[in-house]
Amino acid sequence: MGDAALSSALIRQDVLPLAVGYALLMAALAAGLVLLRRRPAVPGEGPSPAASADGAAGPVAHGWLRLVRHVAGTAVGGYLLLMVVLISYYFGVAPVAGNFIESAFTGCALLIGLSSPLFGAATWLLERRRASR
Amino acid sequence: MAQHPILGYLVWAALFGALFAWEGLALSHLSGAVPTLSATFRAIMRYPFGRWALFALWLWFGWHIFVRGWHFLLRA
Numbered sequence: 408m409g410d411a412a413l414s415s416a417l418i419r420q421d422v423l424p425l426a427v428g429y430a431l432l433m434a435a436l437a438a439g440l441v442l443l444r445r446r447p448a449v450p451g452e453g454p455s456p457a458a459s460a461d462g463a464a465g466p467v468a469h470g471w472l473r474l475v476r477h478v479a480g481t482a483v484g485g486y487l488l489l490m491v492v493l494i495s496y497y498f499g500v501a502p503v504a505g506n507f508i509e510s511a512f513t514g515c516a517l518l519i520g521l522s523s524p525l526f527g528a529a530t531w532l533l534e535r536r537r538a539s540r
Numbered sequence: 541m542a543q544h545p546i547l548g549y550l551v552w553a554a555l556f557g558a559l560f561a562w563e564g565l566a567l568s569h570l571s572g573a574v575p576t577l578s579a580t581f582r583a584i585m586r587y588p589f590g591r592w593a594l595f596a597l598w599l600w601f602g603w604h605i606f607v608r609g610w611h612f613l614l615r616a
Contacts, residue, residue, distance in 0.1 A: 421548055435584065435593045442587060484588060485595025492596065514607030515599045522602075 419501055427500065431492070478526065482519050489515060 493511045497503060566574040575583070584590035 421544070431593075432597075435590065436580070438589070440583070480588070481591045481595050484592035485599055488592045489596035489599050493600075510608060511603065514603045517607065518599060518602045 423500060424496075427496070474530070478523070482523065486515055486519060 490511065494508065497508055562574070563577050565571060566576040566579075581594065584594060
């Protein structure tokens with residue numbers, strides 16, 4: 408493989424994904440900071456009203472239903488967001504070889520399916536232990 | 541394994557080194573203006589989109605580590 412081809416492959420396979428990922432992460436952080444500055448936190452006060460209304464203020468304390476809604480909302484939102492990013496990447500930047508999209512859909516769903524019951528069991532055990540003290 | 545220029549690995553090393561150096565600076569409290577990684581994540585997770593983004597990142601990482609290229613041990 409020539410130097411030009413190697414450079415092209417390097418840009419396409421390494422530099423571009425890294426740059427896109429970096430830009431996405433920085434954009435998310437910047438958006439978070441902007442929102443944080445608009446709503447300054449008062450020391451000693453709990454999370455913002457927006458966060459409390461959404462259940463981020465300690466969902467366990469508000470009951471299992473709220474916890475399940477909170478976790479399910481995060482999992483579904485994160486899953487859909489990742490699928491949008493991966494599909495955009497696949498069709499817009501580089502069509503990765505193999506069953507990339509299929510593996511993304513099934514593999515990520517498998518991970519959520521495996522981790523959610525474990526998370527629920529661990530939370531239940533933790534709450535049970537806390538209640539017995 | 542694919543051969544890559546050593547520069548690519550050095551860039552990754554520099555990025556991770558900078559990340560740990562930044563976190564170390566934040567934990568040392570030498571500069572009160574530097575938030576720790578935990579504080580940054582807490583700030584991001586106050587908002588639904590931030591939680592989705594972090595969950596997507598976690599999912600992407602797990603998918604690459606545990607699912608992509610994974611085979612049953614006894615598969616021929």
